[in-house]
Amino acid sequence: MTKQKEFFDLWPVLLGEVPPYSGPRTPDGREIVFYKVIDYILHGKEDIKVIPNPTPDHWALVTGLPTYVAESGFICNIMNAAADEMFNFQEGPLDESGWTIKNVLSMPIVNKKEEIVGVVTFYNRKDGKPFDEQDETLMESLTQFLGWSVLNTDTYDKMNKLENRKDIAQDMVLYHVKCDKDEIQEILPTREKLGKEPNECEEEELASILKEELPGPTKFEIYEFRFSDFDCTELELVKCGIQMYYELGVVKKFQIPQETGKLKRYYTDLEALAMVTAALCHDIDHRGTNNLYQMKSQNPLAKLHGSSILERHHLEFGKFLLSEESLNICQNLNRRQHEHMIHLMDIAIIATDLALYFKKRTMFQKIVDESKTYDNMNAWTEYLSLETTKKEVVMAMMMTACDLSAITKPWEVQSKVALLVAAEFWEQGDLEISVLQQQPIPMMDRRKAAELPKLQVGFIDFVCTFVYKEFSRFHEEIQPMLDGLLNNRNEWKTRADEYDAKMKALEEEKKKEEEKMAAQK
Numbered sequence: 001m002t003k004q005k006e007f008f009d010l011w012p013v014l015l016g017e018v019p020p021y022s023g024p025r026t027p028d029g030r031e032i033v034f035y036k037v038i039d040y041i042l043h044g045k046e047d048i049k050v051i052p053n054p055t056p057d058h059w060a061l062v063t064g065l066p067t068y069v070a071e072s073g074f075i076c077n078i079m080n081a082a083a084d085e086m087f088n089f090q091e092g093p094l095d096e097s098g099w100t101i102k103n104v105l106s107m108p109i110v111n112k113k114e115e116i117v118g119v120v121t122f123y124n125r126k127d128g129k130p131f132d133e134q135d136e137t138l139m140e141s142l143t144q145f146l147g148w149s150v151l152n153t154d155t156y157d158k159m160n161k162l163e164n165r166k167d168i169a170q171d172m173v174l175y176h177v178k179c180d181k182d183e184i185q186e187i188l189p190t191r192e193k194l195g196k197e198p199n200e201c202e203e204e205e206l207a208s209i210l211k212e213e214l215p216g217p218t219k220f221e222i223y224e225f226r227f228s229d230f231d232c233t234e235l236e237l238v239k240c241g242i243q244m245y246y247e248l249g250v251v252k253k254f255q256i257p258q259e260t261g262k263l264k265r266y267y268t269d270l271e272a273l274a275m276v277t278a279a280l281c282h283d284i285d286h287r288g289t290n291n292l293y294q295m296k297s298q299n300p301l302a303k304l305h306g307s308s309i310l311e312r313h314h315l316e317f318g319k320f321l322l323s324e325e326s327l328n329i330c331q332n333l334n335r336r337q338h339e340h341m342i343h344l345m346d347i348a349i350i351a352t353d354l355a356l357y358f359k360k361r362t363m364f365q366k367i368v369d370e371s372k373t374y375d376n377m378n379a380w381t382e383y384l385s386l387e388t389t390k391k392e393v394v395m396a397m398m399m400t401a402c403d404l405s406a407i408t409k410p411w412e413v414q415s416k417v418a419l420l421v422a423a424e425f426w427e428q429g430d431l432e433i434s435v436l437q438q439q440p441i442p443m444m445d446r447r448k449a450a451e452l453p454k455l456q457v458g459f460i461d462f463v464c465t466f467v468y469k470e471f472s473r474f475h476e477e478i479q480p481m482l483d484g485l486l487n488n489r490n491e492w493k494t495r496a497d498e499y500d501a502k503m504k505a506l507e508e509e510k511k512k513e514e515e516k517m518a519a520q521k
Contacts (some may be wrong), residue, residue: 007347008356014389015363024071026116032070034061035369062089066119069106079130105131105139109146120146186235214243225480228413241280262477265381266391274341279402281318285413289428294435296391308353315349350401351396361466364397368474408484411491422452453495460489
């Protein structure tokens, strides 16, 4: 009857944008929200209708009877519905067959934990008489069965999830999840320098080797907004990732260069560790296809995760890696610190789902507006640092800004990235045509590759501009990202206009040819 709420559903309430739930509750204090109506029709043609997320004015809910039963836990036997004020809404038949409510029997569905998990309501006894005491006894037995059914359904869902997890785990085994000992030597050459394996070395010895092997933060410009990984080998990227942890103070105190966006001021070292780790894990084991394709192809991932499918998979994969003793960078955190870090990773990685980005835009904009009411940056920093929910919203938007950041890079980098992403989309489009027998959307259709500039302009305008415009307003140090975005928009717009002009010229030439041929006839 009630579902567990996601963090992004709680944010509007915690931020005061939406009032807290003040409606009816079950006897044990849970919110009463009917997220599904199952209508089993026995009159006329037998049928079952399932209405997900029914509106309050649905005829089965508008009376308030199901809510009353869920709130009180009482059995309600209404012998003459027409005379009861709950059914005043019924001014005529409720469907085309002329069906009307005459008498009603409603009672709660209770699970093994004595929790009310639903309400069952029976309408119109077949012989036309009101429901009697024998009916109540019979239906109570039925609701026990329904309660067990709900429990069995939950158990079945859990078993299905375990089965899907097994399928995904088997799939993951096909990938090289962990590097071998020789690959480790390319980063930590302990054999060459010390004549032993890394696990035989002291921490100080490993730190000394890493200091020699890792690139300085300026070598690949990893803290510059213009950073590009095209100039790095895979091994160098791994070294850059390790260097980020050292530079960001996970190993030593934070040493944030002045050229960055200065958003660290709101977060603790632990929170920064969680965000950097989430950023490194946020696309791990990506399948090259989007969430919708996982659903259409009935991938086990889609069966396991109902929403934000790939994002939840990246999160679970990241947690799986962190659970490995040899990879667990959180092993020295206490329980409270570990739980807080995992909670922030949950938010940060799931926030990279663009479907959720539009939900949090207004919340972020209000935080930016609020920051402008402070004359003193220290006072604002002190205030926001203590506002947990607002910090989470800012963090979620930071993840989106980082995830989309290729759109802000210098044109020579951005254009290459756009073609790589487009090639990935076109491969998915090919799969949709060949495997799913469906026509892909224009963005996924390689037959419309010439429209890429126009699609990029639309993507920048509809998705990207807001996040960088608001962040540059929030912290002026982020202005270079907005400038890069606008420059790339101009580049794509120029190419889109050239394409449109070319197509228009071809259309006019075709029209002239048709007119010429018509005149000759």
